[in-house]
Amino acid sequence: MATQKLVNNIDHKDTKIITERSATYGDDIWFTQTFPAEFRSVQAYYPIFFTKDENTGKFLPVALFGFEQNENLFINDGLWHVPYIPLMHARAPFLIGKQTLLEDGVEKLQRVLFIDENHPRVNTEQGAPLFLEFGANAPYLENMANMMETLHHGMQDNDVFIGRLVELELLESFTLDVELNDKSKHQMLGFYTINEDKLAELSDDDVAQLHKDGHLQAIYMAIASQSNVTRLLLLKNAALGL
Template sequence: MARHVMLNNVAHHDLRVITRYGAEFGDNIGTVLTFPTEYGDVQREYPIFFRKDAQSGEFQSIALLGLQPDENLFLEDGAWQAAYIPGIVARGPFLIGFQNQDVNGELRREPVIHVDLDNPRISRSEGEPVFLPQGGNTRYLERIGNILQGIHQGLAVSKAMFEAFTAHELIEPVNVEVKFNAEEQFDLRGLYTISEEKLRRLDGDALYRLNSAGFLQGAFLVIASLNNMKKLIDMKHRQRRKLAGVA
């Protein structure tokens, strides 16, 4: 059960965060949320798909990590085997919260860092320190702040991007089917992607508006990311051989 509190350097002066990865930290997941603000990094490592949120019905971006809900093919020996880790994972036990603050005489809801004290990564004896002995932020916390800012911005960009993609009817459903043999096959449903055909058919004005908003590049990055499906399947092959004791 989560226990979110606002981070501060008095109550949490000795707080540390375990930064290795593994099933014990909930990292054995087949998909993870991603955002347009990190597409450039994500598409180099993972296939990017869309799915609909179960509650709101709105589209979300996801990076595919495995072929099953509880399978993360990028996990190995406590490490994440990729050059880029999606922000929603890299943020660890931290999240954005909001607090009313007086800014030049005006009351505003400003984003502040919160921490989940019940997160299994939280420690007082091992891991990366959050604060310096004198109370200042460590480099680790500065990096977390940048990651959280990217997520915060990405949420807003994502909503506008999907509205634009929907208006131009660019989103289409896709079934991902991977078959190793008659007994072992995977069928991933409920996923969506960009229709290359409809993207090619857009007129100059539509392309200009998408490009001006920065969404055209996002569409191309999503399409390009699908080349990583071969990489993911190769990783699954290696995992199967390892489990079978085959070099």
């Protein structure tokens, strides 16, 4: 069970974060959420598709790591074997929270960094420290704080991006059929992709607005990223010795 606590140099002066990558530390996931501002980095290695949040029914863009539950084809021997890990996953065990501060007699909400103290990466024995000897933030914590700020703004942009895709009816469901070298077949359901026919039929005004908002580039990066399904197939066959 997650125990979320505000990061501070008193309670967490000895806290360290294990940075090794393995199922032990929660890396055995087959996809994670992403957002338009990181599509350029994500599309270099992973297919980008869309799925629906089970709780809200809203569409989410996701980076795909495998073909089935608990399968991450990019981790092995304690390493994640491509240079970029999507921020929504790389952030663990940190979360963004809000805290009310009194400034010049006025209450203001400020974003603050929380940590899940029960996460398997959190310990006091090994890994990257959060704080230096005299209480200053360690470089690792500074990097994570910057990452969380980027993630916060990325999630806000996601709402606008997805809303526009839905408005223009650019998302369509599809089924991904996968055949391995041993002729075994797998079928992936519940994913969505960009409807390229409807994209081509958009009015000049709609295209111009997508371009102005920076979303047209994200759309084409999502489409281009689908060639990485071939990369996943190669990794899957290699993992099975096929």
